[in-house]
Amino acid sequence: MLELKKNPFKPNVIENNPTAFGLRTKEIVFSITSLLNDNSIFITGSRGIGKSSLGLQLQKVMSGNETLLKRCNIKNTENDVLCIYYACAEDTTIEDLCLDILYELEQEILLLPKIKLAKIKPSLELNFGIIKAKFETEIESNRRSPSSIANRFVNGLRAIYTDALKLNVFTAINIMIDEVDQLPTSINFGHFIKIIHETLNNRGCNKLTFLFAGQLGSYTRFNKEDPSFERIVKCITLDRLSWEASNYILDYASATSTPKFEIKEDARKLILSLSSGYPYIVHLIGDSCFNEMSDDNIITKTIVLSALEVILLTDKREKFTEKLRELNDMERELIFFMASQSVNMLPAEIPYNSIYDKDNDNSDIKKQLDLLLNSLITKGYLYSINDKALYIFSEELFRIFVSYIKIELSITKTARREFSDMNTNINLLKERLEQDEKHLEMELEGEYSNSAEANYVSPEEKKQLFNEYISSRMPTKYSNAWEEDNFKK
Ligand SMILES: Nc1ncnc2c1ncn2[C@@H]1O[C@H](COP(=O)(O)OP(=O)(O)OP(=O)(O)O)[C@@H](O)[C@H]1O
Ligand SMILES: [Mg+2]
Incomplete structure (x- = not known):
């Protein structure tokens, strides 16, 4: 009988299963110690690094739930914290x-079971309803200042806190506010958080903690808004996941999916070095491999490479193009140059010497180059190891995309113009992508007799080009260099 396949990878879902979670013991110990000692924390890090999941x-x-601490080999204390989760959006108001x-x-x-509620406080439902309704009418009837909203919020929290602890079911409250950026x-x-923190403490609600999560930079932003923020909320910056923990994600998936599958050693190394510590990428490539896998249930290197083709030519194309657009001309030029260096290792390590020609000593050029590299590091595109002797793309998939797209672009007239003219113009790139879409539409509607006349690369040609690129430019040595960068910090 045919067995339905169950894909174990979840590139778009927060990992809330403690058995499937790739361990970050250091961060887990630090965070849980802070929280259980009634301190609020702020988890920050780049996109897809695993903030919400942690x-x-x-x-x-x-x-x-004891699973995670057991896996970290930590003795657990009993906890019955009432936890809730809230995710912010662009249009979230403080109300x-x-x-x-x-x-x-x-x-x-x-x-909670009615019996528990009734035993302690028969009219609980009514009380909470009142708190909320009162809060609503108070802030609606008259637009309040933030501090006045904060006070009313604290009153509501305090009422719930007192009742929750009285129930003898919960020992504390934790509120996770995600996507604060x-x-x-x-x-x-x-x-706002400072006022909440102080008022709660003044009123003896010290067993209420917050767990914030947001992009790199948001912690700094809140510190600027109120310098006490730093004192009140401890910051945890998430590093890239170790090779071992990323490998665990693959092992767990292969052992728990239906059907179970095997990952060949070179395929595994390729996935891990391509994901360079981003759990999100492990899931993304894993997911695509699972879909490409044939009935023998084995993931080979060939499957990983065709998964890569699907990801770079379709899923990520738009996002990575946008990422290129966000740079200024000089930065983009440098990124194109660095991405196209020939490399012998994944993730690619690009020597400073290959970007800056020492023999042609020119301190102005060197200064400008160093500024550009620093800016690309700050913007999260690159990181350096070995005392800035080697540069590595934060996202190896992005590097591969850039070096491939350069070739793709260069076979069209528009792109040749674009690259022969040293002032790469962002609008040209944009125009070309728009043109691509338009041509694709026209081609699909049969308006062209042959696509060459439109100066356009068809999906089939792109695939062929990509495969040529992969077979000639893809190194077969793999490294875990990002761990060195983690360690340095
Ligand atoms: N330690 C981990 N082990 C296994 N999978 C993980 C781990 N951390 C994150 N993931 C997976 O990686 C992906 C991204 O995780 P998550 O959404 O938690 O990241 P994030 O930093 O909150 O992302 P964003 O910046 O988009 O909010 C998800 O698919 C999640 O399942
Ligand atoms: Mg998140």
Whole structure:
């Protein structure tokens, strides 16, 4: 009988299963110690590094699930923390945030078996309803200042906190606020949190902690908004995941999927070095490999390479093109140059010497180059190891995309013009992509007799080009160089 396949990879889902989680023991110990000692924390790091997943794992531990700490070999204390999760959006107002959090807390308590609720406080439901309704009318009837909203929010929290602890079911409350970088700056969230923290403490609610998560830079932003933020909330910056932990994600997936599958050693190394410590990429490539896998249930290097083709030619094309657009002309020029260096290792290590010609000593050029490299590091495109002797792309997939796209572009007239003219013009790149889409549409509608006349590369040609690129430019040596960068920090 045919067995339905169950893909174990989840590139778009937060990892909340403590058995599937690739361990970050150092970060877990630091975070959980802070939280269980009633300190709030802020998890920050680049996109897809695993902030939300770590946050939810910590909440699992706090609400009594022992799996993760056992896996980290840490003796567990008993925890019964009431945990709720809230994700911010661009249009979140401070009123929405407060109301939704109060509502979530209320719902969590109301989910308890009636018997537990009734034993302690028969009219609990009514009370919480009142708190929320009161808060709503108070802030609606008169637009309040942020500090006045904060005070009312604290009153609501305190009422729930007191009742929650009285129930003898919960020992503390933890509120995770994810995607805080999305909040508009007009909110002055840093200052808002400071007021909440102080008022809660003044009123004896010290067993209520916050767990924030947001992109790199948001912690700095909130510190600027209120310098006390740093004192109140401890920061955890997530490094890339180790080779071993990333490998665990693959092992776990291959052992728990239906059907189980095998990953050949060279395929595994290729996936791990391509993902260079981003759990998101392990899932992304894994997911694509699983879909490409044939009935023998073996993931080979060939399968990884065709998965890569699908990812770079379709899924990620738009995102990576946008990433190129976000750079200024000089930075883009340098990125193109660095990405096209011939390399013998994945992720590619690009020697400073290959970018700067020492023999042609020119301190002005050197200064300008160093500034550009620093800016690309700050923007998260690159990192350096060995005392800035080697540069590595933060996302190896992006490097491969850039070096491939350069070839693809260069076989068209538009692109040749673009690259012969040293001032690469962003609009040209954009125009070409728009043209590509238009031509594709026309081609699909049969408006061209042959695609060459349109100066356009068809999907089939792109595939062929990509395969040629892979067979001639893809190194077969793999490294875990990013661990050295983690270690340095
Ligand atoms: N330690 C881990 N082990 C296994 N999978 C993980 C781990 N961390 C993250 N993931 C997976 O990586 C992907 C990205 O994780 P997550 O959404 O937590 O990252 P993030 O940093 O919050 O991303 P964003 O910046 O987009 O909010 C998800 O598919 C998740 O399942
Ligand atoms: Mg997230």
